Amino acid sequence: MAIRDILYYPDPRLRNRAQPVDSVDDEVRRLLDDMLETMYAAPGIGLAAIQVNVPKRAVTIDISEHSDQPLCLVNPEILEVTGSVETEEGCLSVPGIYESVERADWIRARALDRDGQAFEFEAEGLLAVCVQHEIDHLDGKLFVDHLSQLKRQRIRKKAHKQQRQEM
Numbered sequence: 001m002a003i004r005d006i007l008y009y010p011d012p013r014l015r016n017r018a019q020p021v022d023s024v025d026d027e028v029r030r031l032l033d034d035m036l037e038t039m040y041a042a043p044g045i046g047l048a049a050i051q052v053n054v055p056k057r058a059v060t061i062d063i064s065e066h067s068d069q070p071l072c073l074v075n076p077e078i079l080e081v082t083g084s085v086e087t088e089e090g091c092l093s094v095p096g097i098y099e100s101v102e103r104a105d106w107i108r109a110r111a112l113d114r115d116g117q118a119f120e121f122e123a124e125g126l127l128a129v130c131v132q133h134e135i136d137h138l139d140g141k142l143f144v145d146h147l148s149q150l151k152r153q154r155i156r157k158k159a160h161k162q163q164r165q166e167m
């Protein structure tokens, strides 16, 4: 396993639309393992492959208290949503920014697991929010896109400033 470099907003590669995974082979499993390691090291509770510059539809999530319940979603799709909830969201690609975003409170979704087996699941609350946030990434969308233009401009300026300081 290896920790991969995370792309930071406003990197245009975060806007790429991720392509479906044809088959969950060893390369994809290696990617998922690296994503989990990268996510835990950050630390974060969710990561999409596009954030480590791999435009494939693969996501890792772990919202458990002890970071010991990894969830790997390949080609995830939301089938049904209900309700709405506002959550303070952050993103490993937008460090230091936390803003309230409104999303569905309950979802039913399907995906392939680490072994390529199709499964369906229901999620509510934080897990539902997290799945929606990560699937957004696969479509080139970031949580800041849900905010007002004014807030987005402010965040973009802050991101540029941070990157200059890091250079």
Ligand code: NI
Residues within 6 Å of the ligand: 046, 090, 091, 092, 093, 133, 137
């Ligand atoms: Ni994110």
